[in-house]
Amino acid sequence: MLQVLVNSIVYGSEIAIIAVGIALSYSIxxxxxxxxIQYAVVGGYATYAGTKLGLPIVAAIxxxxxxxxxxxxxxxxxxxxxxxxxxxxxxxxxxxxVALFIRAIIASVFGGSAIIxxxxxxxxxxxxxxxxxxxxxxxxxxxxxxxxxxxxxYHTRHGSALRALASNYDLAVTRGIxxxxxxRLMWFVTGAYAAIGGSLIALETRLQPNMDLIIxxxxxxxxxxxxxSNVFGAVIGAFVLSxxxxxxxxxxxxxxxxxxxxxxxxxxxxxxxxxxxxVVLVLRPxxxxxxxx
Amino acid sequence: xxRNTMLAAIGAAALAMxxxxxxxxxxxxxxxxxxxxxxxxxxxxxxxxxxxIAADEINKAGGIGGKTIKLIVEDSEYKxxxxxxxxxxxxxxxxxxxxxxxxxxxxxxxxxxxxxxxxKVLINTSSSSAKLGDYPGTLFSILPLDxxxxxxxxxxxxxxxxxxxxxxxxxxxxxxxxxxxxxAAFKEAxxxxxxxxxxxxxxxxxxxxxxxxxxxAPEAIISAGYGDDSRTIFKNARELGLNVxxxxxxxxxxxxxxxAWMNGKLSGVxxxxxxxxxxxxxxxxxxxxxxxxxxxxxxxxxxxxxxxxAAAMAKVxxxxxxxxxxxxxxxxxxxxxxxAIAWDDxxxxxxxxxxxxxYKDGKFETVGTIQ
Amino acid sequence: MISFAIYALTIIAIWSVMAISLNIQFGxxxxxxxxxxxxxxxxxxxxxxxxxxxxxxxxxxxxxxVAAPLVGLLVILPARRQSQDYWALITLGAGELFRLTMxxxxxxxxxxDGVTISRLGDRNxxxxxxVGLLVVAYLVGQRxxxxxxxxxxxxxxxxxxxxxxxGRNPMAYRMKVTVVTWAMAAAAGILFGYVVGYIAPxxxxxxxxxxxxxxxxxxxxxxxxxxxxxxxILILLSVSTRFxxxxxxxxxxxxxxxxxxxxxxxxxxxxxxxxxxxxxETREVRDVDGR
Numbered sequence: 001m002l003q004v005l006v007n008s009i010v011y012g013s014e015i016a017i018i019a020v021g022i023a024l025s026y027s028i029x030x031x032x033x034x035x036x037i038q039y040a041v042v043g044g045y046a047t048y049a050g051t052k053l054g055l056p057i058v059a060a061i062x063x064x065x066x067x068x069x070x071x072x073x074x075x076x077x078x079x080x081x082x083x084x085x086x087x088x089x090x091x092x093x094x095x096x097x098v099a100l101f102i103r104a105i106i107a108s109v110f111g112g113s114a115i116i117x118x119x120x121x122x123x124x125x126x127x128x129x130x131x132x133x134x135x136x137x138x139x140x141x142x143x144x145x146x147x148x149x150x151x152x153x154y155h156t157r158h159g160s161a162l163r164a165l166a167s168n169y170d171l172a173v174t175r176g177i178x179x180x181x182x183x184r185l186m187w188f189v190t191g192a193y194a195a196i197g198g199s200l201i202a203l204e205t206r207l208q209p210n211m212d213l214i215i216x217x218x219x220x221x222x223x224x225x226x227x228x229s230n231v232f233g234a235v236i237g238a239f240v241l242s243x244x245x246x247x248x249x250x251x252x253x254x255x256x257x258x259x260x261x262x263x264x265x266x267x268x269x270x271x272x273x274x275x276x277x278x279v280v281l282v283l284r285p286x287x288x289x290x291x292x293x
Numbered sequence: 294x295x296r297n298t299m300l301a302a303i304g305a306a307a308l309a310m311x312x313x314x315x316x317x318x319x320x321x322x323x324x325x326x327x328x329x330x331x332x333x334x335x336x337x338x339x340x341x342x343x344x345x346i347a348a349d350e351i352n353k354a355g356g357i358g359g360k361t362i363k364l365i366v367e368d369s370e371y372k373x374x375x376x377x378x379x380x381x382x383x384x385x386x387x388x389x390x391x392x393x394x395x396x397x398x399x400x401x402x403x404x405x406x407x408x409x410x411x412x413k414v415l416i417n418t419s420s421s422s423a424k425l426g427d428y429p430g431t432l433f434s435i436l437p438l439d440x441x442x443x444x445x446x447x448x449x450x451x452x453x454x455x456x457x458x459x460x461x462x463x464x465x466x467x468x469x470x471x472x473x474x475x476x477a478a479f480k481e482a483x484x485x486x487x488x489x490x491x492x493x494x495x496x497x498x499x500x501x502x503x504x505x506x507x508x509x510a511p512e513a514i515i516s517a518g519y520g521d522d523s524r525t526i527f528k529n530a531r532e533l534g535l536n537v538x539x540x541x542x543x544x545x546x547x548x549x550x551x552x553a554w555m556n557g558k559l560s561g562v563x564x565x566x567x568x569x570x571x572x573x574x575x576x577x578x579x580x581x582x583x584x585x586x587x588x589x590x591x592x593x594x595x596x597x598x599x600x601x602x603a604a605a606m607a608k609v610x611x612x613x614x615x616x617x618x619x620x621x622x623x624x625x626x627x628x629x630x631x632x633a634i635a636w637d638d639x640x641x642x643x644x645x646x647x648x649x650x651x652y653k654d655g656k657f658e659t660v661g662t663i664q
Numbered sequence: 665m666i667s668f669a670i671y672a673l674t675i676i677a678i679w680s681v682m683a684i685s686l687n688i689q690f691g692x693x694x695x696x697x698x699x700x701x702x703x704x705x706x707x708x709x710x711x712x713x714x715x716x717x718x719x720x721x722x723x724x725x726x727x728x729x730v731a732a733p734l735v736g737l738l739v740i741l742p743a744r745r746q747s748q749d750y751w752a753l754i755t756l757g758a759g760e761l762f763r764l765t766m767x768x769x770x771x772x773x774x775x776x777d778g779v780t781i782s783r784l785g786d787r788n789x790x791x792x793x794x795v796g797l798l799v800v801a802y803l804v805g806q807r808x809x810x811x812x813x814x815x816x817x818x819x820x821x822x823x824x825x826x827x828x829x830x831g832r833n834p835m836a837y838r839m840k841v842t843v844v845t846w847a848m849a850a851a852a853g854i855l856f857g858y859v860v861g862y863i864a865p866x867x868x869x870x871x872x873x874x875x876x877x878x879x880x881x882x883x884x885x886x887x888x889x890x891x892x893x894x895x896x897i898l899i900l901l902s903v904s905t906r907f908x909x910x911x912x913x914x915x916x917x918x919x920x921x922x923x924x925x926x927x928x929x930x931x932x933x934x935x936x937x938x939x940x941x942x943x944x945e946t947r948e949v950r951d952v953d954g955r
Contacts (some may be wrong), residue, residue, distance in 0.1 A: 469775070499767070
């Protein structure tokens with residue numbers, strides 16, 4: 001069972017670092033950004049390109065993060081900033097278009113086949129649970145970047161400004177907080193975090209242009225479980241979801257019910273993620289007052 | 294208004310291109326449908342390249358009766374509707390007599406229905422559903438049905454003295470077909486399947502799937518699958534310390550992730566043709582044309598598909614009905630990159646040459662042949 | 665050439681019905697259904713499962729036409745409590761749950777393998793049925809749009825509280841819309857099944873939902889004729905790029921990817937420069953009873 005916990009933590013870390021960006025942009029702009037997950041994929045490809053150009057991996061990830069942060073700011077300047085006033089669902093549709101465009105461009109440049117970033121990692125065994133040095137780096141990096149985000153949001157002036165914008169945008173702006181500039185900063189941070197998350201997933205597994213469609217549902221499920229606009233809720237959501245996915249598959253329901261061993265087939269992992277998302281959304285406190293009360 | 298502009302643009306492009314189009318009256322056009330976007334892109338591209346290698350070879354040798362083969366490659370997006378759009382275009386607009394296709398049965402069967410209705414030929418290089426036998430005279434499979442190979446695999450593992458296995462296959466017709474056939478043969482020989490995993494293709498991580506296999510503690514694993522996914526599966530298995538032998542259907546289409554770990558661990562039943570002279574020539578042609586790119590076994594199936602088609606067309610010309618009637622004769626005596634080809638009366642490949650191969654020191658070695 | 669044109673027109677007609685269905689939901693009522701593919705899939709699968717179970721063809725069709733609106737009523741319920749962006753994610757999830765169920769439980773309808781449906785061999789008949797369905801859908805759409813129901817729906821779309829103060833129950837209207845539009849989409853799905861002859865999970869992806877959305881945004885939400893033209897443009901774009909790929913001599917996988925890039929670009933540019941679509945809805949000033 002310890003191994004199940006380890007697996008959950010590793011997968012949860014991969015999801016969490018991407019999920020926080022969606023929660024951050026949602027908290028300020030009420031904008032569930034589908035393109036955000038594509039930023040993660042672009043980050044992975046940027047890291048790959050960096051290593052091909054001879055950069056060490058850490059430097060490649062850093063450069064990728066800055067580039068994708070810039071990309072997120074650019075996309076905002078070209079598209080999203082012109083559409084601040086439209087309904088949240090309209091923004092979601094536009095972001096889908098942006099994601100589709102970026103995905104197709106990535107596939108045109110790098111091809112549709114999967115790409116591997118070669119790494120060497122060693123196996124570590126702790127009390128019956130096995131993981132790799134890379135897993136450890138991924139988890140530590142996630143924890144590190146979460147702490148960093150926490151420090152940024154709660155212990156810097158810019159962070160406080162972002163939180164003020166999140167809690168009441170108009171009020172914050174009238175109090176003199178430069179809304180537009182802070183939004184650009186927010187996009188840069190979310191883009192960079194997405195790129196780091198995407199690079200870590202790429203190192204752990206592989207890169208393909210449609211990777212965003214595969215991690216879309218788990219990431220959105222994590223953000224939803226965490227309450228959509230709560231940055232650290234998204235992290236908790238990622239780990240809760242990951243644990244649920246791993247535990248449901250690992251439990252012998254057959255024996256529990258007194259019969260032959262029976263497990264939930266492992267391909268139901270996605271199913272669990274989507275189901276969790278729907279159930280949380282249906283049960284969450286009402287977001288509109290029923291008009292026909 | 295915008296539509297008119299667009300149509301005008303298309304029309305202009307058409308006129309401009311018509312003048313310098315490389316299509317000439319003495320060309321023979323043959324269609325290829327593959328999923329160039331969506332999932333399994335790499336394997337699909339490999340198959341298309343195999344067809345291309347065959348076309349180059351035939352054209353260099355003077356074409357078919359003096360005519361040059363021209364290939365038209367269409368994308369299926371791995372979607373039924375788009376595969377049909379591609380096939381309708383090829384059969385109806387480009388007037389090709391035959392299409393060589395890569396894709397799952399959800400695409401292949403839909404196109405087979407169309408080909409049957411149109412009286413055209415379809416060569417299947419990738420799908421292995423039993424339903425494909427419903428199109429005799431229309432559909433011809435280069436890939437043998439899974440049950441033949443799966444059965445031999447199951448028997449082979451039982452002979453090794455192994456008592457318990459887990460099956461790890463992709464959740465598609467090919468994977469489940471292998472798991473069923475191999476599992477049944479293994480059980481018949483007294484073995485036990487302790488865990489069946491059918492994983493979702495294209496996932497970034499199969500840790501949870503492999504964890505469930507570790508928990509079941511099998512003595513060996515029965516597997517099937519394609520390049521990218523198999524690599525991730527091996528990686529996760531290795532990391533979780535799943536150090537048991539892997540027995541696979543078509544191990545050569547796997548991508549081995551860690552040479553040292555996999556050394557001596559992976560073996561299975563594969564097509565016995567790749568290592569013959571034709572196979573070697575195809576491999577050499579591939580390496581010359583796409584240097585530095587790793588080939589997959591799908592190139593051999595694409596190659597053979599066009600070769601047998603061309604052999605039939607050399608005899609009877611471009612009438613699809615005549616081609617379909619000639620194909621079973623055309624393969625007689627042909628030893629292709631996937632070995633000798635024989636079809637039953639449903640156009641399904643039977644008696645493929647089967648070899649036992651093992652992964653040793655970074656490459657596969659043939660260790661035996663199944664009669 | 666002619667049968668290719670007939671086939672392309674059939675596909676356009678089917679997706680136009682989907683666009684009209686979404687237009688009534690989103691364009692007129694403001695319902696953000698990101699699971700538009702769900703009723704379509706239910707219709708198609710009802711036929712497929714019916715064939716597997718050996719029931720008569722008309723019973724399968726009937727099952728699809730009944731099942732989709734019933735599921736729709738279930739999906740619409742949370743819209744009472746949740747705002748539209750939350751509800752959109754619920755619909756997205758509902759569509760995926762259905763697809764994943766079909767994919768992962770092979771005993772229902774063949775899993776990834778799918779099921780074969782006896783295809784409509786006669787192309788002209790297929791086109792006739794598709795155009796017939798489109799005409800019916802269009803007339804229903806126009807009737808709703810022009811009638812008092814359409815006016816009320818637009819009031820709900822613009823101001824739900826106002827609708828309630830007028831003594832109308834917005835939820836009851838949304839449920840009516842859902843029943844009609846989900847049955848419409850199911851009919852499109854049924855016809856899709858009979859036209860392509862094969863039902864598999866890969867035909868019902870989230871990306872297909874967004875294809876319909878792109879058609880509606882392109883054509884102009886609120887106008888039925890607009891969204892039909894929007895769907896036609898998209899399918900023609902998709903089909904014509906196949907020919908361009910051949911003429912251009914570029915590698916086919918590159919063209920395939922650039923084609924998808926154009927779709928994304930169209931969606932974004934429309935939002936930026938012509939959010940009302942190519943064929944904007946004409947705004948009328950009337951009171952709720954049409955005077």
